[in-house]
Amino acid sequence: MPVNVPLEEMERLATEREEAGRTFRCLSSPAIVELASASGASPREVTVAALRGGLLPLRYAKNVGTLGLEGQAMLLESHAVVVGAGGLGGRASELLARYGVGGILVIDPDVFDETNLNRQGFCCDGSLGRPKAEVVRENLLDIDGFLEVTAVVERATASNLPDLLGGADVVVDGLDSLDDRLLLQEQCALAGVVLVHAAIAGTTLQATTIYPGEDGLRSIAPPSHGAGKSRGIEVEVGNPASTPAVAASIEVLEAVKVLTGTGETLRGRMLYVDVDDWTVEFIDL
Amino acid sequence: MDVDVKVATMLARKADPPLEESRFGMSVEPGTSIEDLIAILGVPRSLVGSVTVNKKRTTTERVLEEGDAVAIIPSISGG
Numbered sequence: 001m002p003v004n005v006p007l008e009e010m011e012r013l014a015t016e017r018e019e020a021g022r023t024f025r026c027l028s029s030p031a032i033v034e035l036a037s038a039s040g041a042s043p044r045e046v047t048v049a050a051l052r053g054g055l056l057p058l059r060y061a062k063n064v065g066t067l068g069l070e071g072q073a074m075l076l077e078s079h080a081v082v083v084g085a086g087g088l089g090g091r092a093s094e095l096l097a098r099y100g101v102g103g104i105l106v107i108d109p110d111v112f113d114e115t116n117l118n119r120q121g122f123c124c125d126g127s128l129g130r131p132k133a134e135v136v137r138e139n140l141l142d143i144d145g146f147l148e149v150t151a152v153v154e155r156a157t158a159s160n161l162p163d164l165l166g167g168a169d170v171v172v173d174g175l176d177s178l179d180d181r182l183l184l185q186e187q188c189a190l191a192g193v194v195l196v197h198a199a200i201a202g203t204t205l206q207a208t209t210i211y212p213g214e215d216g217l218r219s220i221a222p223p224s225h226g227a228g229k230s231r232g233i234e235v236e237v238g239n240p241a242s243t244p245a246v247a248a249s250i251e252v253l254e255a256v257k258v259l260t261g262t263g264e265t266l267r268g269r270m271l272y273v274d275v276d277d278w279t280v281e282f283i284d285l
Numbered sequence: 286m287d288v289d290v291k292v293a294t295m296l297a298r299k300a301d302p303p304l305e306e307s308r309f310g311m312s313v314e315p316g317t318s319i320e321d322l323i324a325i326l327g328v329p330r331s332l333v334g335s336v337t338v339n340k341k342r343t344t345t346e347r348v349l350e351e352g353d354a355v356a357i358i359p360s361i362s363g364g
Binding site: 084086087088089173174175176177178181198199200201202203204205206219220231232233234236237239244270272274276277279281282283284285 | 299308334340356
């Protein structure tokens with residue numbers, strides 16, 4: 001929707017700042033709120049209009065060196081779905097919000113428990129017993145109140161995913177079993193949306209980006225899969241604090257590439273990292 | 286014949302007996318498959334996810350050749 005905020009009005013509230021080797025006219029968040037309230041547009045719409053008018057919102061100042069103004073505007077107009085709000089999904093949600101992905105839907109049926117405290121984003125003593133998706137939503141809005149964040153406290157299934165994936169520009173995998181991931185991959189293919197995958201176990205992680213119709217995770221499903229074996233070595237080695245955070249960062253770096261159409265993704269190959277001896281493998285899928 | 290082997294560190298620790306190194310060279314009999322190698326190394330078969338030879342994904346039935354670089358990677362699903 002075009003926003004009726006004259007560029008001169010934005011310029012009047014802008015200040016100058018050096019960023020990424022350039023001088024930008026910048027808008028603070030209070031200035032954006034003021035412009036939004038005067039125009040009837042949402043702060044997010046004003047932010048996009050400012051970016052397209054060559055102004056830099058201060059809250060995204062440190063993104064501009066890699067994204068550029070147009071890349072930032074594209075993220076603000078994008079919609080990401082994060083399926084699972086545990087070790088991967090909570091961190092990934094936070095990073096999507098800090099990047100300024102405009103619409104974020106977080107899906108998770110569970111409540112935080114004490115075993116989540118070592119690694120899951122926004123899991124604190126005070127949030128124990130509360131639905132993960134709700135807690136993540138509240139925190140994302142604290143990070144960036146201009147975003148549209150929705151929480152769904154349900155398990156993602158073949159019944160609800162067609163609706164939940166509607167309008168998604170990218171889906172981020174925050175699940176914890178191969179069965180659920182294969183279902184998500186299938187539903188993403190049906191919805192025609194790209195799935196960014198990661199999984200962790202102990203000090204190892206894997207990540208890839210799967211486009212609709214590709215074999216993706218089906219190509220690495222172990223022969224024993226389908227015989228009741230949906231979990232991997234993480235059952236024996238656990239999920240420490242750092243590995244999911246690194247894997248979630250990789251997922252969001254991939255999601256940003258997908259959303260902005262820049263860079264080379266992990267499409268068609270699985271990144272596998274063994275932190276203990278710093279082995280990095282790329283496995284063709 | 287000689288091959289280079291990389292076993293994921295977590296699989297190396299789970300091997301019976303545990304492997305001291307996660308990257309090493311070793312000699313195997315001609316005709317040895319990756320399935321055989323996994324058994325020789327004592328790596329729990331149920332924890333193996335993918336195997337690669339010379340950086341390309343392959344099946345465990347593949348028979349090794351002189352100078353192959355084999356990687357044995359676990360199945361991981363945590364989040």
